[in-house]
Amino acid sequence: MKTLIRIVLKSAWHRRISLLFTILSIAISVCLLLGVDKIRKEAKSSFINTISQTDLIVGARGGPVNLLLYSVFRIGNATNNVTWESYEEIVALDEIAWSIPISLGDSHRGFRVMGTNTDYFEYYQYGQSQRLTFAEGIPFSEVYHAVIGRDVADALDYQLGDEIIVAHGLVSAEFAEHDDKPFTVTGVLAKTGTPVDRTVHVSLEGIEAIHVDWQGGTRSAFQLSAEQARNVDLQPKAITAFMVGLDNRINTFRLQRAITEYNEEPLMAIIPGATLAELWQTIVVFEQVLLVISGFVLIAGLLGMLTMLLSTLNERRREMAVLRAVGAHPYHILFLFVLETVFIVFLGYVIGMCLLYSLLVLTQPLLVAWYGINITITRPDAQQWFLFAVVLLLSVIVSLIPGLIAYRQSLQDGLAVKV
């Protein structure tokens, strides 16, 4: 046994160049497979963790996924608004513990601007029931104050006290800027790993103020200065959506139905968890395709190894005859191949894992900075260890092919190898 292991190692070392490439190809395919799996899990958890503890999101009637996308992920637009009266009427219901109004539509240098009130900082939760916290500063307390997410602060290098100019609509354009009414940064939120990081938060009154002298998409001839706008009635006439927390979860479905059947205007309420799951189902197909592709890449790697092993069979016949002559059993020959293959795959797998972890460590800050995806580096989970075991088992099965051929050859050849 010890002799065989030594023979395997020395023989492998002798052929190290070709083995190195085989090991590398397995390492890369393992890295790819585990990487896709990792990103898949991270994406799912970061996705599911975007919002927490909110029981219902209410918006104008339309697609539930669309409502979720614009209210939580800041993707896309609402087709209609919710009137302030409806909002006030609904949140006055007994079952409702808290609510957060949301007013969207403007942007600042590529980041969405969201009008809300200070309840947002108190009640909004993400991840495992985590609340928003301030990295610096305080919530907005007046019309021209703004609180920015961590990514906004980092990307635009904003400090407390800096002035920012909100653009009308979602594309930044010179002529459509509310440049007469700048906002002052009063707070920067701590990193959440959610779209909150990429949002500029202002008060509903702020949103109202910058739009008082606008009609439709253009500035009206009748302009008001920032100071003048303060004195106008800044009570919003409509908001985009609102989030609701209930005293008792049991009432969720009843309230959802009540809102859907609301008479004054066509509204819709979604349960974030359910709609998230629905949305995830559409993404999951893509993700599974990726996973299957990486699985095939790994199989290609194993087949490459098989090709390599088969191609060396002939030139190793003499080696086998020598081993047979000194007393090796054909089982030993078979075992030699199994051991070598498991050794190659084991090394390949371990190198692949190391490769993945180094890649994760290197790219983690970049992924957070560029995409707001925060990848947590964790130890391989049970599923990944299981995959390790499966791949090793596969390698044993693969090794049986050249192993059994060599076994049969060594039985046939005996002492004479005719090459």
Place this chain on the structure above:
Amino acid sequence: MSATPIIHLKEIRFRWPGQSADFLYIPELIVNKGEHLFIQGPSGSGKTTLLNLLTGINVPRSGSVMILDTPLEKLTNIGRDRFRADHLGVIFQQFNLLPYLSLVENVQLPCGFSRRKRANAGDMDATALRLLTHLSIPDALLDQPVSKLSVGQQQRTAVARALIGNPEIVIADEPTSALDSDNRDRFLELLFQEAEEQESTLIFVSHDRQIAERFTQMVDLTMINQAEVAE
């Protein structure tokens, strides 16, 4: 009779898979202790086939292969391999050495498969070095890769490997056919010297009649093979 048979073949019949008639039929062949057997015969006459039977790599269809009072045909496959590992040393015509092992490791290889040889060899490093020195392998070559050795040196190293652990029988299949006459004589000289010292019986196959005179016993395979259709 003082001589004890170390090898005793009786009524053995052998054919390769797919052959319809016996390829070898040897009514009797006896080698006594202390003797060295030279087997000669033209190429293709079945010399290597006979050695495969003697080493237990192949088994005859019928008959008895008695080696050191052990009937090989009665052993299991694993038993025969173990028997070969313990009691036999083998030298091929060429390419005896594993290129990825050092000279010393090549010589020690049989000890990895046989506890008996390991015990007989004692201090394995010292024994391997002693054998290599006796077989006039220059010290400077000891830590060189096998590929740096001349064919003659490789064959002599193969002798050292066949002899380590004092096997009772050393089987050599045309070990000199790749050597020029000077190297051949040197090889035979050293082979005999070491085999005598260890009291190993040599079974030596060659088609080269010149070598035969050194041996106490000689058979021509075409003579002892009574199979009707000898290819």
